[in-house]
Amino acid sequence: MNNFSYTQAASTKEATAAKAADKQAAFIGGGTTLIDLMKSDIEEHSLLIDINRLSMLGIENPATGLRIGALERMSDVGEHPLVVQNYPVISQSLLASASPQLRNMASMGGNLLQRTRCGYFRDTAFPCNKRVPGSGCPAQTGDNRTLAILGGSTSCIATHASDLAVALVALEAKLTLESPKGTTRTVPLADFYKLPGSTPNIENHLAPGELITAITVPAAAHARKSHYLKVRDRASYAYALVSAAVGLDVQGGTIRSARVALGGVGTVPWRVPAVEKYLVGKPATEDNFRAAAALAVRDAKPYEHNKFKLELAQRTIVRALLEVA
Amino acid sequence: MEPQFFDQPGGFVGQPIVRVEGREKVTGKAKYSAEFPLPGLTYGVLTTSTIAKGKIMSIETAAAAREPGVIAVLTHQNLPKLVKTPNTPEGKKDTGSQMGFMPLTSDEIFYAAQPVALVVADTLDHAIHAAKLVKVTYQKQEPIASFHDPKAELFDPQKIQDGKADAHTKRGDAKGAFASSAIQLTATYNHPVYNHNPMEPGSTTAVWDAPDRLTVYESTQGVTRTQSTLSAMLGLPREQVRVITKYLGGGFGCKGSMWPHTILTVQAAKAVGRPVKLMLTRPQMFTSMGHREDQAQTVQLGATAEGKITSIVHTKTSTTSPWDNYAESNSKILDMLYATPNFEASYELARANVMTSTFMRAPGEAPGSFAIECSMDDLAYKVGVDPIEIRLRNHADHDYSTGHPWSSKSLKQCYARGAELFGWSKRNPTPGATRDGRFLVGMGMASASYPVHNSQGTARARLYADGHAVVQSGATDLGTGTYTVMTQVAADALGLPLEKVRFELGDTQLPTAPNSGGSVAAGTVSSSVYLAAQDVWQKLIKMAVVDKKSPLYKAKPEDVATEKGRLFLKKDPKKGEAFGDLMKRADMTDIEGMAQGKYGAGYEAASAAANADPAHKDEAAQHAMHSFGAHFCEVRVDMDLGTIRVSKWVSVMGAGRILNAQTARSQIIGGAIFGIGSALMEETVRDQNFSRYTNADLASYHVPVNADIPNITVEFVEEHDPFINAMGVKGIGEISMVGVAAAVGNAVFHATGKRLRDLPLTPDKVLMSGMNS
Ligand SMILES: Cc1cc2nc3c(=O)[nH]c(=O)nc-3n(C[C@H](O)[C@H](O)[C@H](O)COP(=O)(O)OP(=O)(O)OC[C@H]3O[C@@H](n4cnc5c(N)ncnc54)[C@H](O)[C@@H]3O)c2cc1C
Numbered sequence A: 001m002n003n004f005s006y007t008q009a010a011s012t013k014e015a016t017a018a019k020a021a022d023k024q025a026a027f028i029g030g031g032t033t034l035i036d037l038m039k040s041d042i043e044e045h046s047l048l049i050d051i052n053r054l055s056m057l058g059i060e061n062p063a064t065g066l067r068i069g070a071l072e073r074m075s076d077v078g079e080h081p082l083v084v085q086n087y088p089v090i091s092q093s094l095l096a097s098a099s100p101q102l103r104n105m106a107s108m109g110g111n112l113l114q115r116t117r118c119g120y121f122r123d124t125a126f127p128c129n130k131r132v133p134g135s136g137c138p139a140q141t142g143d144n145r146t147l148a149i150l151g152g153s154t155s156c157i158a159t160h161a162s163d164l165a166v167a168l169v170a171l172e173a174k175l176t177l178e179s180p181k182g183t184t185r186t187v188p189l190a191d192f193y194k195l196p197g198s199t200p201n202i203e204n205h206l207a208p209g210e211l212i213t214a215i216t217v218p219a220a221a222h223a224r225k226s227h228y229l230k231v232r233d234r235a236s237y238a239y240a241l242v243s244a245a246v247g248l249d250v251q252g253g254t255i256r257s258a259r260v261a262l263g264g265v266g267t268v269p270w271r272v273p274a275v276e277k278y279l280v281g282k283p284a285t286e287d288n289f290r291a292a293a294a295l296a297v298r299d300a301k302p303y304e305h306n307k308f309k310l311e312l313a314q315r316t317i318v319r320a321l322l323e324v325a
Numbered sequence B: 001m002e003p004q005f006f007d008q009p010g011g012f013v014g015q016p017i018v019r020v021e022g023r024e025k026v027t028g029k030a031k032y033s034a035e036f037p038l039p040g041l042t043y044g045v046l047t048t049s050t051i052a053k054g055k056i057m058s059i060e061t062a063a064a065a066r067e068p069g070v071i072a073v074l075t076h077q078n079l080p081k082l083v084k085t086p087n088t089p090e091g092k093k094d095t096g097s098q099m100g101f102m103p104l105t106s107d108e109i110f111y112a113a114q115p116v117a118l119v120v121a122d123t124l125d126h127a128i129h130a131a132k133l134v135k136v137t138y139q140k141q142e143p144i145a146s147f148h149d150p151k152a153e154l155f156d157p158q159k160i161q162d163g164k165a166d167a168h169t170k171r172g173d174a175k176g177a178f179a180s181s182a183i184q185l186t187a188t189y190n191h192p193v194y195n196h197n198p199m200e201p202g203s204t205t206a207v208w209d210a211p212d213r214l215t216v217y218e219s220t221q222g223v224t225r226t227q228s229t230l231s232a233m234l235g236l237p238r239e240q241v242r243v244i245t246k247y248l249g250g251g252f253g254c255k256g257s258m259w260p261h262t263i264l265t266v267q268a269a270k271a272v273g274r275p276v277k278l279m280l281t282r283p284q285m286f287t288s289m290g291h292r293e294d295q296a297q298t299v300q301l302g303a304t305a306e307g308k309i310t311s312i313v314h315t316k317t318s319t320t321s322p323w324d325n326y327a328e329s330n331s332k333i334l335d336m337l338y339a340t341p342n343f344e345a346s347y348e349l350a351r352a353n354v355m356t357s358t359f360m361r362a363p364g365e366a367p368g369s370f371a372i373e374c375s376m377d378d379l380a381y382k383v384g385v386d387p388i389e390i391r392l393r394n395h396a397d398h399d400y401s402t403g404h405p406w407s408s409k410s411l412k413q414c415y416a417r418g419a420e421l422f423g424w425s426k427r428n429p430t431p432g433a434t435r436d437g438r439f440l441v442g443m444g445m446a447s448a449s450y451p452v453h454n455s456q457g458t459a460r461a462r463l464y465a466d467g468h469a470v471v472q473s474g475a476t477d478l479g480t481g482t483y484t485v486m487t488q489v490a491a492d493a494l495g496l497p498l499e500k501v502r503f504e505l506g507d508t509q510l511p512t513a514p515n516s517g518g519s520v521a522a523g524t525v526s527s528s529v530y531l532a533a534q535d536v537w538q539k540l541i542k543m544a545v546v547d548k549k550s551p552l553y554k555a556k557p558e559d560v561a562t563e564k565g566r567l568f569l570k571k572d573p574k575k576g577e578a579f580g581d582l583m584k585r586a587d588m589t590d591i592e593g594m595a596q597g598k599y600g601a602g603y604e605a606a607s608a609a610a611n612a613d614p615a616h617k618d619e620a621a622q623h624a625m626h627s628f629g630a631h632f633c634e635v636r637v638d639m640d641l642g643t644i645r646v647s648k649w650v651s652v653m654g655a656g657r658i659l660n661a662q663t664a665r666s667q668i669i670g671g672a673i674f675g676i677g678s679a680l681m682e683e684t685v686r687d688q689n690f691s692r693y694t695n696a697d698l699a700s701y702h703v704p705v706n707a708d709i710p711n712i713t714v715e716f717v718e719e720h721d722p723f724i725n726a727m728g729v730k731g732i733g734e735i736s737m738v739g740v741a742a743a744v745g746n747a748v749f750h751a752t753g754k755r756l757r758d759l760p761l762t763p764d765k766v767l768m769s770g771m772n773s
């Protein structure tokens, strides 16, 4: 770990300006993953800009949808009655993440920018294209049990680790970003993340100095009937082997709209429009869920130790859909 | 005769006494080894190798040395030389080191994360930063990662465990008997690397009190063993090396021997002329204090059509380091657990670029029991009888591995009581036939056994005339309750209230005690403490019978008994006096007793004197001494998603005298959790190309969390064993996890009809097993 400076930003303007002025600077929210990355020498930052005093707070649910400030803590959002009632998949994805202590500290914005748990990425003694571009990807022929079967490249097959992001991508959430110039823009979360391609070190489309200030989620019937199912190596406090975020709007036995996204299988949170499309207009039956789920892994490329994910992904989708059917 | 105070009303032994050190611990006053604030303390941090095999071409230390606060950057080029290293077979023997190699003695790299430099600085932060600035260039060679590696060469080690155990065992004609058996079962079991991961990482604080006098605050399971290794390596008399461990945050075997970081810290302190503290990081814990080796074992079980075992043939293949022939001896439990007339076992090893593996909770018995107890389950289904019945049919009425009778054995009672507590009779015998909603429900059981190992230790008791006492033994409390149980034994043996007794441990200046390992501490130390108290009483009785003012004047010493601090005539208990009166008359403030507690010196012989008479010891040695027990497990398996949850657990143990019902229960619960972890989730993954671990942290090396563990029911069968030691205590630290993984595996088979033999049983394996049908 290197020496670094620390500053507390009093306004979003101050924060983004400080970040724009120093390429090696980082915002610090809860710090639950940033500090780990710095201690393990995976990331080096000259300056930490503490954003915790900024007023990026609030959990509101007007008719148009949910708005969550980027600094809201995972536990507060996960337990908020508005979220529990109207967006259960978001609440469940949060409460199935990490541990209570971490959730009390961790922010929503920080969660979406957490980095992969690929073991090669997390140990600087290994080569890793994501950490050191061009050094190689030992995971392709190594320990890839937990890694991606979708969206990978010969450069990188690391999964995106956030549970929250899977739920948000399913519900077509958008990020509000503020630039150093003071302008804001909104980006669908699904477009925010970048596939690894030949540059796995670039993980998203955040512009230099940009700050996530809020997350918005459109109101929808399928959001109220939604569910997050996470399959993991132990009952709690583990990342997903496979997870599914689903939402269904079923009227008179027929599916009017469906949302399905997968975690633990993609290099980014993996929405599966083909599955959704297949479901719409069909009766909400297990057979239909099964047929739809098969479409989720059509383009998958499994590796030596993660072949099980082909099957597990489908079954996780089916089981999650049954929960909300 | 059993120690007289046992089962007396008002006695402390056996009672669920809360930990005497509990308040110190929860208020943070208890000082663990890294918590001694010493004047002038400096901090050591290791730089470790990024490759697993090769040579150091150059080490750039200048940048690190220039950093503020850095006092020294030590490498193989400038670390003070040791008088003796374990790098040769004689050196290894003399030092008692687990690993036959000492880093920083040459430019060679044998394993990933091998220490290559040690930076000492005025603060931990400075040291961490500087350690990163040490730049090493290597000449890389292709490593061998394990016995699975196609490049690995398998060999017959002849002996395993540093020559302590044979790599071949043979009784009768096992292969012939197997070939002609009505039932022949062959199965292979695979085990990953496991790491102990105690909560407290290894740490050393070394202080040179004089150029030839050393004090080390160490996290070790045995101050004596650390002292002897250090004194051999440094060429110092033992009494000039003091090792202190007042509290330990768990060990599970990885703190049972001294590892390189300890001596490196000592040498660093020598080099800088100031005390140095080094604490391993969590990732370093995976590559600094050993591990349970990756292994495969094959069991051939021959039986008659009725399920009576005719033969067992066992082979084990495992990975070892470039220097040592270490393999835990799995075969011992297969040799003795059942009435097996023909037995054969052999080991083969492959050298790989890994550090030396070491004993980990129930070394040998843990994986060995998985193999035999799953195979016994197979046999039960094959014959079509209940898993308990198949075990009863093969019950060993004596120890077939030695031919000796048991000193005591309550296995049948454990089966019966366990079955009752668990509700075993409700079990549908057909596998895959019990459902609860989406879950397949399964019930499995397994036997447990662990030997009482040979061991001795000493204790001193000082009784004060005013009615309090200090009792000492250089033992270790791993966090399991040694302070508490020894206080209980001392209080009962001296006839004092608990709060009047202080028990001290964890210091080589105290009477020598064995390592807390192999489940020997409770039995050996409690026996020494009890006998030291007896020594006090014998001295007092001798004083009384020559003291004219004593009511016991002129009595024969053997006619005098003691109870609750009073000396009296056996025939006329009213005639006697309190020890305080006797001592005050003699102007004595205190009196000391000292004794050695020994394995095999059972209480039959111990009542009269501190030492067992040799004849009795021989008789004891003619007995096989083991704890036995049974575990019962219920699982719920979600076959679609591959997840297994343990939903019910019962362990019943027969383990001799139980010293404290509460701490003993905690030990059994801890062992069950440890075993459930090994069965379902624990695994250190070694990359096969780099021979380096990919999950060396507690986020990805999964140990059970609360949500993985149901309520655990524990019971002990009352057992009186006159042969083991003066207290009749067998020890429970390891038997608690023997058979646990098998009980889980057997429950999974009963639930699903799928026999899974590759640990851990993670969702991928469960799911794939369902697809292969
Ligand atoms: C042991 C462990 C287990 C875990 N298990 C899970 C799990 O099961 N599921 C899961 O989803 N997560 C899990 N996590 C990850 C956890 O959810 C994240 O650590 C947490 O959400 C990060 O939030 P933070 O506020 O602490 O982020 P920080 O550590 O403060 O920051 C993370 C990153 O985001 C950037 N950042 C933070 N806020 C903003 C902002 N507003 N705008 C722009 N950039 C920003 C920082 O610069 C940094 O790069 C686990 C973490 C640990 C340590």
Ligand code: SF4
Residues within 6 Å of the ligand: A116, A118, A119, A120, A121, A127, A128, A129, A130, A131, A136, A137, A138, A139, A140, A147, A155, A156, A157, A158, A200
């Ligand atoms: S999968 Fe990605 S993160 Fe993992 S080693 Fe390969 S490049 Fe690095």
